[in-house]
Amino acid sequence: MFLKTATSLLNSSRSRATYYQQNRRFPPAFVRRFLLRYPSAHLYLVFGLCSSAMVAPVLHSCYLYMTMSKNEFEQYRVEQNAVVLERQKFGKGLWFPFMSKEEPKPTEPAAQ
Numbered sequence: 001m002f003l004k005t006a007t008s009l010l011n012s013s014r015s016r017a018t019y020y021q022q023n024r025r026f027p028p029a030f031v032r033r034f035l036l037r038y039p040s041a042h043l044y045l046v047f048g049l050c051s052s053a054m055v056a057p058v059l060h061s062c063y064l065y066m067t068m069s070k071n072e073f074e075q076y077r078v079e080q081n082a083v084v085l086e087r088q089k090f091g092k093g094l095w096f097p098f099m100s101k102e103e104p105k106p107t108e109p110a111a112q
Helices: 002-011 029-037 041-067 070-090
Strands: none
Touching (some): 029 041, 041 070
16 A cells, blocks of 8 residues: 555646636736835836936937037027927917827928
8 A cells, every 4th residue: 555655646746726826917926026125116217207208309419419510400400499489489380199180290491
């Protein structure tokens, strides 16, 4: 009898209990563990998104400054500032997502 139980123990395989249910809710477990370990991470994420939205136009201007000649960039800057001033003063060329009927128009270069 001892041999029979020993061979059955050697040949058996462990299986997961049928009553155990894995937690498959949102957010996933690794995200919950990360937020438990670093509780202020969501604040840094929001701060990073807001600051990147403020820095993105500056990076675009830096790219244009690097790729254009000084005269071209100065002309672009003057034209862009004039367009922005028109938007600020008179509301011309404003475009609101999901509210404006027509697509935004590209800025027109000033007459030379």
